[in-house]
Amino acid sequence: MSTILRRQIIRKCSSMDIPLVGFAPADRWDNPPFEPWVPEAFRPASLFPGTRTVIVIGFPISLPIIDTAPSIWYHELYRVVNDMLDSCGYRLAMFLTEKGYPSVWVPRDGYGSIDVLKEKPVAFFSHRHAAFCAGLGNFGENNMLLTPQYGPRVRFASLFSTAELPGDPVLDDPLCIHCKRCVSICPVSAVPGGGYPEKLTDKHACAARSEKLKRRYLSPCGCCIKVCPVGKDRSQYNRDDMRMYNKNSPLSEPYRRIQDHVRSYGSR
């Protein structure tokens, strides 16, 4: 097991300004930490035989931008973050393969269009579960992976590598404080509330909303992500007073003005 290679990967990530990186031994998928768990066909060693380690990278979604969501601003940020994840994932996989450890990158989404997602709202691999196994966070009521740094405001991509690398410990202490803000803000009641995985988001309802927003250049929705109080990014941006989301609070006014302005331009 190579700690030197692990350090080299972390240095490479740092040179690409990747703020989150975690390592998960592939056999963690074979010891379900909860049920229902990832079916065998969706596990790393099934998709890329010989996988010993899954490396998960993450880039944050800037809180002030997602606070305008749904908006063209978040729409563009989402696209840029996705592009960065894919290009960094690809470069890391090539870096490891060149070193003699065949590795492949898995794109951050893995679906062709929202139409496809509406029919079958499941990707061939779950980065959220990979990030969980790599110790980057744990699940919240919004079914997203919450991280200490950015709450759910982070996107992930993964690499399957034949390199055997030391894993990170799984984050046991739950981050979700069950405030239910994600439940009450969802305009299509897709977040039922309750713990994960007992209560699953209605992915069909969420995809249907996303499709409508896409036609207006406003997808993805992002509402259940922006209102989550978890994450150090809230204090970084001085947005940790959650009354900013309460419609009747004077604190919400400046944010609403920004949101109304941004939504008035560049989208329908």
Ligand code: SF4
């Ligand atoms: S993204 Fe929007 S529609 Fe989907 S679950 Fe979250 S709040 Fe609901």
Ligand code: SF4
């Ligand atoms: S908004 Fe509240 S209930 Fe929802 S995931 Fe975040 S902490 Fe949990």
